[in-house]
Amino acid sequence: MLAVSKTFPAEAVRAVHALGQRVFGENYVQEAVAKQRGLADLPGIEWRLIGPLQGNKARLAATHFDWVETVDREDLARRLSAARAETGRDLDVLVQVNVSGEATKHGIAPREVVGLARAVSALPRLALRGIMGIPDPAADAGALRGQFRRLRECFEACRDAGLACDTLSMGMSADLELAIAEGATEVRIGSAIFGARPRPAPAARASA
Numbered sequence: 465m466l467a468v469s470k471t472f473p474a475e476a477v478r479a480v481h482a483l484g485q486r487v488f489g490e491n492y493v494q495e496a497v498a499k500q501r502g503l504a505d506l507p508g509i510e511w512r513l514i515g516p517l518q519g520n521k522a523r524l525a526a527t528h529f530d531w532v533e534t535v536d537r538e539d540l541a542r543r544l545s546a547a548r549a550e551t552g553r554d555l556d557v558l559v560q561v562n563v564s565g566e567a568t569k570h571g572i573a574p575r576e577v578v579g580l581a582r583a584v585s586a587l588p589r590l591a592l593r594g595i596m597g598i599p600d601p602a603a604d605a606g607a608l609r610g611q612f613r614r615l616r617e618c619f620e621a622c623r624d625a626g627l628a629c630d631t632l633s634m635g636m637s638a639d640l641e642l643a644i645a646e647g648a649t650e651v652r653i654g655s656a657i658f659g660a661r662p663r664p665a666p667a668a669r670a671s672a
């Protein structure tokens with residue numbers, strides 16, 4: 465379980481960490497970097513980026529996160545690879561897949577997933593771990609299940625292609641049971657842990 469702490473202050477992360485949670489997700493690079501500064505003393509904490517990433521923030525992301533779950537193009541993977549330190553752990557990466565069609569512009573088309581996953585796995589200092597997706601939140605239960613199923617098919621296609629994937633990140637507070645039933649290995653839970661989010665200011669939304 466990834467605890468999604470976007471928009472919540474460092475003290476909220478500290479409280480959830482005290483309960484034993486170690487893995488936290490953030491959507492906006494700069495917000496996360498500011499938050500991390502106040503939490504450097506927390507043992508074992510791990511940060512994963514789950515928001516869309518602009519190329520010009522790849523360096524900051526590669527140096528402040530343990531995972532980036534939103535790699536949806538090769539040039540972004542190349543930037544992350546180049547920015548990750550030569551020493552130390554590889555950056556864990558998920559390929560983000562768009563299974564909702566027109567509903568979001570982020571994520572690669574399902575038919576292109578294996579190609580991008582192969583390219584990512586060939587880059588130095590990146591460790592391909594699997595697939596991430598965000599289904600259309602307006603979908604009814606049947607359509608939602610279909611989108612989770614397509615994500616799992618992408619995940620299995622990568623494994624069938626010989627890529628060492630172990631992570632299928634899908635499901636949020638409102639649909640985690642369905643996601644798990646369809647094979648999620650990671651659910652990203654925000655409001656069910658931290659409570660309702662204040663609406664982000666337009667400026668914060670404009671970029672990750």
Ligand SMILES: *Cc1c(COP(=O)(O)O)cnc(C)c1O
Pocket residue numbers: 468470491514515598635636637638652653654655656
């Ligand atoms: C905000 C967010 C979540 C968590 O959503 P909740 O509905 O609050 O659980 C999960 N994944 C992504 C990509 C998000 O942006």
